[in-house]
Amino acid sequence: MGKMFRATLAALLAIVLTLGAASAVMVDEEGYLEEILLEDGDQIEFHDAEMSESLEASIAKVNELRHILLLGIDARPGQTTGRTDTMIILTVDTDNQKIKLMSLMRDIIVAIPGHENNRLNAAYVFGGADLLLQTIENNFGIQIDHYVGVNFSMLADLIDQIGGLTLTVESEYYMDRINAVIKEDNKVLGIDENDGLLTEPGEQLMTGKQAQAYARYRYGTSDGDFGRTARQREVITKIFYKLVDMSMVELSALAMANIDNVVTNLTLQDIMLLAPAMLSLKDAEFEELRIPVDNGYSFQTVRGMSVIVPDRTKTMEAIAAFLTEE
Template identity: 35%
Template sequence: MKKGENDKKKGLPVWALVILCVAAALLVTIAAGYGYIQSKLGKINRTQDQTALSPEEEYFETGETLEESLDTISQEDVEWDSDAYTFSREDVTNILLIGQDSSDEEERTRSDSMIIVSVNKKKGKVALTSLMRDMYVQIPGYSDNRLNAAYAFGGMELLDETIEKNFAIDIDGNIEVNFDGFEAVIDAVGGVDIELNSAEVSHLNKKHSTWHLKVGMNHLDGEKALEYARIRKVGDGDFERTDRQRRVLTAVFDEMKNISITRLIALADELFPLLTTDMDNGEIIRLGINVLSMDLDTLETYRIPCDDAYDEVRVFARDGTAMDVLIPDLDLNRSYFYQNIYINP
């Protein structure tokens, strides 16, 4: 017998069989885990093709007056800073959270709240930046209008384009929740702890006679947290309102940190059907991995327009509608976002 014939008839060594079996088991486990995650993420609603409003159908809303007496300006006389380079880096992901003032999935109204969640993987931080809905901005393809009109006219896509044109911020994805969903999210995590001042307590208890809230720390369920987040006629109007929204999101984050993995998985079945996104499952998984890899204790919070970077005025639209709005200084607000999200530690 020639040398090597016996070797050819031998099977694989035991160690090689063990490695193959372990590898096969790992592949099966990974595939099963991947399939499980995909099934969970499949519960999230996906955006459908939405017909944009034609420019001829655009409209303007008076809204609420910011002050009794404001300087007035016509729409044609508003001057804008030139377009700027859009901020974009691979280690920073910007997700826009959109709160819609509607329970009807078929109806697209103006976005009631807009908060950019910025995940900076390199610096290991997550920041929330509120965009005030009464900012007067340039809307691509339409007349200048309030920021929240962009969503009503063209959905997530137009809102993202509007944010990029005015503030040079690249939005990587969008997540929308209506107010019914907001309440459910709060209830699902067991409520949130919020500190209320005397004016907030007086407003909420007067509106709801059966509530007995007190000055100081209160544990709010979904209904109470929503009412708190929507307060506008207490304090400094919409400025404090956006601050309350960030406080509620931060409180939800604090509650989520203390929930077990088992409970978080169960919450997915409750919460995911309440959300709508334009992100695919791969993008959501990558975002989740980035956030879970961070040792987060707190969330940073910001607001656009920032202090001393806007004018409160009354703008008369081309149809004569008077709109009390905030005209942002685009260059100052672009710099503010860039410094806090991309530069500062």
């Protein structure tokens, strides 16, 4: 990537890149493939969505909007491949001055082209971002041409660089869950496991390390991945509102400091087309959706693991309503 391209990318896409960073989470390395790969013969039947003419028309309108897939990638030093545990579709709606964030739960069972049915995040393991984009389009009808992937290690540093985030820890119980994640990260980094722990619940200015743990914890809570995706969207929103108050010089410096942790298929032309839209959204309203939607999925157990089976018709209807506002 040439210096001119890197500088342009930094200046014009700092907001998008840092939104991608906010979607980044760390996943457990040990046993990862065993967790997501179904045994031979373990299949879940899919039923096509019942597409009315009005729903088909709405999905066509969905694909007139700009979508970027934000990926949180775990690719640590010495590893040749990364894994994605967080997938958020960013939609830029300039007509309505809105930025829309749609989280895709990693445990959703989907049809993956060229492979057996599997969890959604398996598509990235099998074929990288290109296969994941194709899988999302085939299963949810959303045509996404571009992605921005960010290494999980970028998030904590980035939040520190913008002065931290004000977040609320509801109780000591949840503080302990956050601190457990911080301790795990400290062990990976080879530092004192008690470094940077939270000391009390309530609203507080968090460091990057603390905010990253806030966005990632899920074990020991009743809402699990559902609650985690909500916190990830909260962190993304708060980062965005900090970024839009920064100058172009500050944005450029921020992005250039973190760009080595970014992978994207955006070209310079793509960036030039996208930049005016992103930079015009200082007062944009954030809207959020989680897939699967409430009352639109069931749980099934495969090899002792719980997976999410979405109701495809309800899912497509929810996506169309969310993105087209019809």
